[in-house]
Amino acid sequence: MELQQMRYVVAVAEEASFTRAAARCFVVQSALSHQVKALETELGFALFARTSRRVELTAAGTAFLVGARACLAAAERAATDAAAAAGLVQGHLAIGMIPTVTAVDVPGVMKAFHRAHPDVRIALQVTGSDELVSAIVRGDVDVGLLGLPEGREPRGVAWRSVGTDRHVAVVSPDHVLADRQGLRLEELSGETFADFPTGSPGRAQSDLAFDAAGLRRDVAFEAMVTELLLDVVRENLAVTLLPSRFVPAESAALVRIPLADGPTRHEFVAWSDFNPSPATRAFLELVV
Incomplete structure (x- = not known):
């Protein structure tokens, strides 16, 4: 079983289409379909139910998808940790913020971070503080810039007042x-x-x-x-x-x-203190 096969399965599951999955993975559809079929043969069961117009995960495919995503995340983290040990910061960084951030110069910090670590891909989202805390706990957001009323502090995450x-x-x-x-x-x-x-x-x-x-x-x-x-x-x-x-x-x-x-x-900057990624740690050094 190869990581590339897992990537193809995840892509097909998320796109609900072999054609769109192939385009997303920059591979011809026939090659992607062959790899998914080869994986199903190796496993001994079907991951997808297929018709000419529809693709859906089977019950086995739904269970497999959870582990496949975890394996891909672990593989990506292993590569970014190895790069960090070699002095390079790579990978992805998800940053969430409230609409009215004022204590942090977000464009200025982003500029400095990108200059120092150009290989990190950054995803930005704007939403409320409660949603950001929940996203940090789930692992969907690496760093959050929050705003809370006087007397309230973020719960369940690491934080610093800014x-x-x-x-x-x-x-x-x-x-x-x-x-x-x-x-x-x-x-x-x-x-x-x-x-x-x-x-x-x-x-x-x-x-x-x-x-x-x-x-x-x-x-x-x-x-x-x-x-x-x-x-x-x-x-x-x-x-x-x-x-x-x-x-x-x-x-x-x-x-x-x-x-x-x-x-x-x-205002607070918040993050998960459970094994933060090298990119997260590098970003926090510019903010806190």
Whole structure:
């Protein structure tokens, strides 16, 4: 049984097509099909049920796929560890971040990392802090840049604090409060808000601040994409609260107003301390 055969099986399973799997593996379909059939003959059972229009894993194939993926991951890790021992950092690095990272200059860090380790392939994703922590625990993300309300810390992962910032109110230049030099939350309690989805850490920072002040507010617009929230604010449909460093001080389309009792956001870099890859360790050296 060869690693290449396992790669072909994984590709066919994920693509649900021998044709697409062959294109993905940069091999002619006949060669890929021959290798998969040879593996099935060696194993003594079929991995796929085939028709002229459909390809599906058999029960045996589903069980085999789990081990095949694990073997391929172990083989890749062995190669990257050997390269690291020889002074080279290779492999893949999955980085996740919240939409409003401010404590880390992500483009600058990426530039420095790529210059130092050009053979590492990097995958980036943007999502919420809770989702990132879960992805780190599963092994789907190597490094996460998180933002949590004051008093909360990442759980189940290794972490380091990288910064703290207080939220500001963000309004349209046409808003009645746009000329104010400072505000308190009670002066905003009657406004319509745009914010992150209910239950997300980004939303919790503001919700906790209003709850602590004994105030209620109306969140009429929800989005995970920060730019969409700001678009709603630009149209003067709502106001929002965001970390001060995320909103430009000088903007013709937005006005940020300091809050005397606004929420505080803490940023963290998080990772799994269970055998982090050489690429993960190299990236962390630039951040923490």
